[in-house]
Amino acid sequence: MVSAGEALERLRNGNARFAANMTSSVTLISHSQRAALAGGQQPFAIILGCSDSRVPAEIVFDQGLGDLFVIRVAGNIVAPSQVGSVEFAAARFDTRLVVVLGHSQCGAIIATLEELQRPTENQSRNLAAIVDRVRPSVEGLLKTNLRHDRQALIMEGVRANIRASVDHLRHGSQVLEQLIQEEGLHVVGAEYSLETGRVEFL
Numbered sequence: 001m002v003s004a005g006e007a008l009e010r011l012r013n014g015n016a017r018f019a020a021n022m023t024s025s026v027t028l029i030s031h032s033q034r035a036a037l038a039g040g041q042q043p044f045a046i047i048l049g050c051s052d053s054r055v056p057a058e059i060v061f062d063q064g065l066g067d068l069f070v071i072r073v074a075g076n077i078v079a080p081s082q083v084g085s086v087e088f089a090a091a092r093f094d095t096r097l098v099v100v101l102g103h104s105q106c107g108a109i110i111a112t113l114e115e116l117q118r119p120t121e122n123q124s125r126n127l128a129a130i131v132d133r134v135r136p137s138v139e140g141l142l143k144t145n146l147r148h149d150r151q152a153l154i155m156e157g158v159r160a161n162i163r164a165s166v167d168h169l170r171h172g173s174q175v176l177e178q179l180i181q182e183e184g185l186h187v188v189g190a191e192y193s194l195e196t197g198r199v200e201f202l
């Protein structure tokens with residue numbers, strides 16, 4: 001079993017390679033292990049990331065087949081099916097690190113801020129389900145001076161939303177709470193910069 005600390009180290013190192021335009025040979029070799037992996041998996045980290053095409057977890061952390069258990073949803077929000085996916089992987093594969101990976105200029109955050117400032121009529125209920133999950137973490141920001149600075153507002157919104165998802169995973173599931181208290185499961189937030197390629201752990 002890979003501890004949370006060791007898993008974090010692997011992710012940090014992998015992202016440093018990615019940001020420097022390098023790929024490790026271990027990552028490349030993993031493609032040839034497809035057949036061996038058919039018998040089972042032991043992902044060392046669980047990533048709850050955004051669906052944004054520019055933030056594929058395996059690539060930005062330079063990891064190969066079988067390394068990461070990845071859940072992607074617009075705005076890296078936490079709804080019951082995301083909690084269930086994390087519970088499943090943590091309980092079944094003994095994975096000890098969960099990373100909520102948000103990113104700069106996240107469209108789901110921008111859409112939520114726009115919706116709060118200028119509500120649209122007849123918004124799709126399905127889209128509203130995402131906006132409604134992001135809303136509680138960003139609407140307070142619109143009451144501060146940040147509302148005059150669009151870029152700062154988006155940046156703070158992204159971080160507030162990451163923190164909200166981390167909180168939700170830490171406290172919104174008995175299974176995960178128990179794994180945190182008794183088995184060394186860690187849930188951490190991280191932000192990927194589209195501009196630099198670097199992931200900052202919060």
Ligand SMILES: [Zn+2]
Pocket residue numbers: 050051052074075076103105106107108
């Ligand atoms: Zn996004």
